[in-house]
Amino acid sequence: MKRERDSIRILYLDGHESADRRARELEDADSRFTVEVAGSVTAGVDRLTNEAFDCLVSPGELDGRTGVGLLSAVSEAAEDLPFVLSTVDTGEGVASGAIFTGDGDSGPGSADPETVERLAARIETVLSEHRASQRHKQRANIFEKAQRIADIGAWEYGVETDRAFITDGVRRIHGLDPDEVMTPERSIEHYHPDDRQTIREAFQQAIESGESYDLELRFRTADDDLRWVRTRGQPEVEDGDTVRVLGTMHDITDLKxxxxxxxxxxxxxxxxxxxxxxxxxxxxxxxxxxxxxxxxxxxxxxxxxxxxxxxxxxxxxxxxxxxxxxxxGIGATEPVEVDEIVRAASESIDRSTVAVETVETFRIEADPNRLRQLFENLLANAADHAGPDATVTVGLIEPLPTTTRGSDRGGHGFYVSDDGPGIPVDERDDVFDAGYSTAEDGTGFGLSIVKEVALAHGWDISVTESRDGGARFEITGVEIVSP
Structure with a gap:
């Protein structure tokens, strides 16, 4: 079954007296053609601006412009329409420079007049190529949008050539600039230090043994942002040897x-x-x-x-x-002065039983109401367990200096410590459980609420021994805000 033939609207740019006749001859040569004539550059631009056309055709000279000069004069209005320059005899001599046809077609290659039938055939060829190019661009655009929506990218590695091809999605996940070169080893260096050996061995097995892999690993971008990715590799084997490995990378941080x-x-x-x-x-x-x-x-x-x-x-x-x-859940976050929150939280406890001091002034990104709740429960815990005349200290945790690119930035945070008897090592994993308490009249919910507030912000919390032998609660993964 033949596909119904589409109509084709052509704008014929020609200022010669024979222009209308040539337009009709083109319509007679192909029943799909509807040909409109513009006798000047200004008229052509006006028609292109207000009407839809499939193709531009010209014998090559209009208002003193020829070839590329004519194309440049109408290019803004023509956008990406194919432009065919013909050598059809206008009745006033063959147009000069008429070998340029646009959209990849080199034209007849001589100044000899061509028949209207041949011109019609060239127009059809140029339009077919143009439409194929547009379909390819559309598919590529859809693929790129799909990669962005799904946070996914594709890659291919040629074993013999030792060269890799990556899509924009892979570049985006790595945080690379468009002109940066990517190699397998460079990509592996982006993985968390504890996961690099896993991905390196999986990639080597794909090449050496033809084994596919599907892994979920931690990954650090060029901006030092720690993410989770699902990375997959599928080897292609020919005559028993792996010739290439195809794969995908999917940012699954939100899923995790x-x-x-x-x-x-x-x-x-x-x-x-x-x-x-x-x-x-x-x-x-x-x-x-x-x-x-x-x-x-x-x-x-x-x-x-x-x-x-x-x-x-x-x-x-x-x-x-x-x-x-x-x-x-937490509310809106904002830069919060920790010293001010600590002072407000200390008003909820008996200041005669515990002294509270902040070592330094610093700000963090947090929900101020939930942060105050965290400090209220930590201070209340110290008041209940650290003993009379205890001192609670709040300070900033600085990450250990390191030259390792993959170091964990989660070291940033703050601590709340006291000089009481501390928490036995074998009980430290239990203190955040709801209902756990060593006090006779305690409910065991204070530290559970502290944990909930920390996790709601995306922070981590742990307990260890303070410098004075008491309890030290460390909240890490915190965004410290510059003054």
Whole structure:
């Protein structure tokens, strides 16, 4: 079944008296052609600006302009339309310089007049090539947009030539300039130091053994931004030897963050289940047993202990609701003066039991309300566990100096330390669990809330021993803001 033939609109740029006749002859040569005549450059530009055409044709001279000069005069209005210069006899001699046809066609190659039929055939050829070029550009554009949307790029490595081809998507993931050369080894150097051997061995196995690979690894861009990528390699083997390796790179940083958030939510649900099944049940059972005793003996102390158990249950429920409502979310972040937040947070504790000092003034990018909540709970923890007359110190963590390109910038952050008895090593992994407390009347939610606030900002938190032997909480991965 033949495809329905498309109509073709041609603008014929010709100031000769025979222009209209030549236009009709072109229409007669191909029934798809509709030919409009413009007798001057100005008229041609006007028609191109206001009407749609598929092709420009000219015998090569108009208003004193010929060849490339004529094309330049109408190029802005013509945009990327194919431009065919003909050597059809105008009746006033063959146009000079008429071997240029535009869009890759070199024309008849002589000044001999060509037939209208041959010109029509050349127009069809030029249009076919132009349309093929446009389809290729469109596919390339769609592919590039798809790479941007999906944060993906493709690459090819020729084993014999030892040369690599990469798409713009791969350049974007690496953070490279358009003219920078990429080699396999240079790409491997962008991976996290702990992952480089993994990707290097996988790439070598693809070449030597024809084994494909599919890995999720940490990756550092040219701007030193730590990301996650999924990198895949598929070898092509000919006569038993790998001749090339084709692959893709996919930035999966957002996916990894979502996975981490889901894991954290799962942990929180498990913590809530533990609180409901154990932490709340314990004081509830105690209150129930004491109620029998109080009813039997009328002992005021029993009633007081019942009241305390109910108060502990109420506190536990409030803390659970706080975690459930706030979860891992934070509000808008802004540069925050840590010293000011610490002073505000210290107002919520008994200053007679603990002294608070900030070693230096610095600013961080944070949600000020959630940051104050973090400090309030850390200071309250020190007041409860560091002992009377304790001193709490807040300071800046500086990353260790290093010359390794792949060093982790996560060392930036701040610490909160005290000079109390500290936390035993075997308990440090448990202190952030909801419901964990060594205090007789503690709920075990303060440090759990601290952890939630840190994770909500994308920070990491750990506990170690302070210089004075007390507890030292370190929050890292923090963006320190210059004054």
């Amino acid at each position: 963050r979502r996975e981490r958030k889901l894991e954290q939510q799962k942990e929180r649900f498990e913590e809530f289940a533990h609180v409901v099944s154990h932490d709340i049940r314990t004081p509830l059972q105690l209150a129930s047993g004491l109620l029998d005793e109080a009813e039997r003996t009328g002992d005021p102390e029993a009633f007081e202990r019942i009241r305390q158990a109910h108060q502990q249950i109420e506190t536990l429920i409030e803390n659970v609701l706080t975690l459930a409502k706030q979860g891992l």
